[in-house]
Amino acid sequence: MINNHQPARGKPRVALVTCTELADLDPDDRLVLGPLATRGIAADAVVWDDPAVDWPAYDLAVLRSPWDYALRRDEFVAWAAKVPGLVNPAEVVRWNTDKRYLAELSAAGVPTVSTAWVAPGEGWVPGDSGEYVVKPAVSAGSQDTGRYDLADPEHRELAAAHVRRLSDAGRLTMVQPYLHAVDTAGETALLFLAGPDGLRFSHAIRKGAMLTGPDLGVEGLYKAEDISARTATPEQLAVAEQTLAAVPGGTGQLLYARVDLIPGPDGSPVLVELELTEPSLFIGHADGAPERLAEAIATHLARRP
Known part of the structure; x- marks a missing residue:
């Protein structure tokens, strides 16, 4: 287990928040452990609903893979409101864990998939x-x-x-x-990480089509994904920036953001999801991304009282 709760005295302590099924973190998230250690930051993998966790003992709690919350959202939102130093913060969690936010973003002028x-x-x-x-x-x-x-x-x-x-x-x-361009062009996820002057674009990836047919109610918690690196286009970046500009409370509060886009019927990118709570960040698919995530965590630590 990564979670030993006994980092060296004096080091900043960070909880990387996960779920029981991924108690040692998702493999992609483990890539940040070395860069955090290099910066003198001790990190533990901590299960969000473990009643034994002493959350105030951590300087920062970073939401990473608490992917079992969907059927317990009210419990998860209530938990988030009680965790000091949570990023992304509890109000963002409340807003972003219900996809009705898409209607708000559409009303704000963001090109969004019809729902x-x-x-x-x-x-x-x-x-x-x-x-x-x-x-x-x-x-x-x-x-x-x-x-x-x-x-x-x-x-x-x-x-x-x-x-x-x-x-x-x-x-x-x-x-x-169903946006058929996902079968050819795929879905583009644009990843943003906090820097000293605010949220910065880090990298982009391509996700292949995942939905092959009806849901029969028997799948597990995770589905395999076809991921590869991608270069974001200026048009995709513009839509991502427009999306982030519409986030309630602004982007200064965010440690990370993931903007998922698919070409619409006319070929222009449309938003299918804005992931601010527990997105896979795909830091293993871009040179320097683990270091950028570690630096984003260090940036938020520096803001703590």
């Missing part, structure tokens, strides 16, 4: 054409997410069953058109 919302108890009748994605408004790691071709009668039935399953569990459902 219909189906509240628990509301009826939903699928159309008879087009491909759509059905998913809950609160989820992590593409859990409970499926792709449906409504021209297929079986898919129509499965899509309706998916919405009913979420509704019966009291969960708000999102229905979005």
Whole structure:
């Protein structure tokens, strides 16, 4: 276990917050441990819902992989509000863990994937054409997410069953058109990390298409991803900056941000997710990224009283 809670006296202590299934951190996140040690920062992997953790003993608590929170969001948000030195902070966690933030960003002028919302108890009748994605408004790691071709009668039935399953569990459902460019161009994730003068662009990656068909409610917590390095275009960077400019409270409070974009029907990038709570940062896919994340953590430590 990485988590020994006994760093050397006098060193800043940082909790890297994770979940029970990844008690030793996601492999990508482990890449920051060396650069943190080089900077004299002691880091522990700490499970967010472990009642034995002494959170005030840490100078900073960095949300990394608490990916089991989706079915316990209220508990997770309440926990975040009690943790001193949490980054990203609790109010960001509250806002960003419910994807209704997409509607706010769209209203602010950010080009965002079109979304219909189906509240628990509301009826939903699928159309008879087009491909759509059905998913809950609160989820992590593409859990409970499926792709449906409504021209297929079986898919129509499965899509309706998916919405009913979420509704019966009291969960708000999102229905979005499937953006076919993800099958060719892929999804672009733009990663931003804190620097002395604010949030800075660090690197970008390409994610291949993940949704191959309906969700039958039997998947695990994680799905395999096809990741490769990518050079962000000026248009993608512009949309990312526009998105971040609309974050409530501003970007000065953020340690990191991930902006996920897919080309829309006209080829221009549209926002599919803004990840501010527990995003994979893919620091293993860009030279110097582990060091930049360590420096971002050091920057936030320096701001602490």
